Amino acid sequence: MKAILVQVQFQNEEKSLVELEALCQACHIDVDQEFIQKREKIDVSTYIGKGKVQEIKRNITDQDMIIFDDELSPLQIRNLTDILGIEVTDRTDLILRIFDQRAKTKEAKLQIEIARYLYLLPRLIGMQEHLSHQQGGSGFRGRGEKQIELDRRLISRKLTKAKKELANTVKQRQTQRQRRKQNDMPVIALVGYTNSGKSTLMNAFCLEDKQKVLQQDMLFATLQTATRHISIHHHPCLLTDTVGFIDRLPHHLVQAFRSTLEEVKEADLLLHVIDISQPNYMQHINTTNEVLRSLGVVDTPVIYVYNKIDLNRVWFPPQEPCVYISAKDKKGLDELENEISHILFKDYEVYELNIPYEDGEVFNYLHHHCLVVEFKYLQESIYIKVEAKRKEIQPYRQYISKH
Incomplete structure (x- = not known):
């Protein structure tokens, strides 16, 4: 073509x-x-x-x-x-x-279907050739309906149906997000211009091949939101990859993908990935920030991740806090982890607890929800040393060891 x-x-x-x-x-x-x-x-x-x-x-x-x-x-x-x-x-x-070509999941297909209908509805007049009225038959009053009116009604019905199906899918996603909140696990979201290297960065954090997502050097390679368990300085976290943004991103798409982009609103930290090899990278930053503001994302902490330093030989003035990396070559990831840890875990402290064996459910909870530094099975209790927030330990303060 x-x-x-x-x-x-x-x-x-x-x-x-x-x-x-x-x-x-x-x-x-x-x-x-x-x-x-x-x-x-x-x-x-x-x-x-x-x-x-x-x-x-x-x-x-x-x-x-x-x-x-x-x-x-x-x-x-x-x-x-x-x-x-x-x-x-x-x-x-x-x-x-x-x-439309890239959509794989049911949710993505519904979102594209809705965006397409929203785009088509106001354009029916411009695209239809057959605007003549249908002749009203026996038993009908008036001249019938224009074909354009029938087409508009048909698309409106399809749009309503697609929105209902998407709403059911959104409920499932909201349930998943609720479970994550209950687990109190920090959520990190990757955002940025399309083809900036978000999926490559996610794969760099994933240790197992089965966790990795599709990465390709093309615009909009990723449409599906993917969430993976990762570890930042031994702290369990959730890392979410999102659809990339673009200059003049059609408002139909932003509206249709709003449910998917809710993942960004729920995040504790945003990694704003920037392709620093692009000469107009500042425009890409501004475009992403504008879309985030339109979604109501304004107070979430952000780290600007300047990616693809392997393709760039010129120094650019950074926006703080920032890190320079090459996700492809896994360069600068240690510095990125340090920056993430400084923001997400700055309020964490180390606690030592002695938990009687009859309260084993407390040990199980701490073992699954906190960073366990050390634990030992003693004669009358279980000794556990954890790194956690004060509010997480507060319900179990009676077990804290007295030195």
Whole structure:
């Protein structure tokens, strides 16, 4: 499949088609030609100027579609399709296609289905050719309904059904999160721009191959939220990988994936992974922070993880607290663990307890919920030395050893 890419650059704007090209590659679309127009404002009817439309039309040969690096209105899609005689689509639709191809789990498929319906509903008028009224038959009043109204009602029904199914899946995820809270295990969430190396970093923390997630050098390789048990300085933690963000991430996707992104809101610490080899890495940071703010994530501690130092030879001014790593080569992971430990476990203290054998359930609880430094079976009790928060030990203060 071959495509022509089109972009509008406004005053004092520095844009490139590199990211749109990468999105095409992720969707297995070959880029054949590119057109860029500088304008003060968009054309309401065709987005680009009439002259540029005609220039593109003269250059159409065997391409399958034209993709605009922005979201087009239904009117613009209809007018451009009529003039150019070829499929016209936009950046949002391209991202939805990629998500549709990559979705594996039932939850991800439902989320993409909902996002697609939300995108299609306002565009039915622009995409439908058959707008003539159906003739009302015998026993019916009026002229019947337009085909567009029938299609809109059909999509609305499908949208409602998909939302109900997703709500049931969300309940299951909420139950899982509740169990984690009961276990009082710290949750670390990986966030960042797509293809910044989040999945590679997760795999670097996973000791067993069966725990590892898919990692590929392409945009949106990960759509499913994955959670794994890891250890930070011997403390058990949960590490969650999330879907990557992107500039101008379609609001339909943010809305549809809100249930998945709730994992980020529940986290005790965020690792904001940044591909430092990208020249526009600061824009990637800002994009991620904007999406996090839109989700209501504002007070959660953040470590800025500057990744792919193996590809970069230039020093960049950091945002604190930060760590420089290469997840691929596992460089800088010790420094990252130290930073994580400093934030998550700064309130932890070491306690020594003597637990009578008849209170063995207390020993079992501490053994499963605290970092056990040492334990011994004595004649009348079990000696255990743990590292934990004061509130975790408070219910068992009567067992604390007196020195």
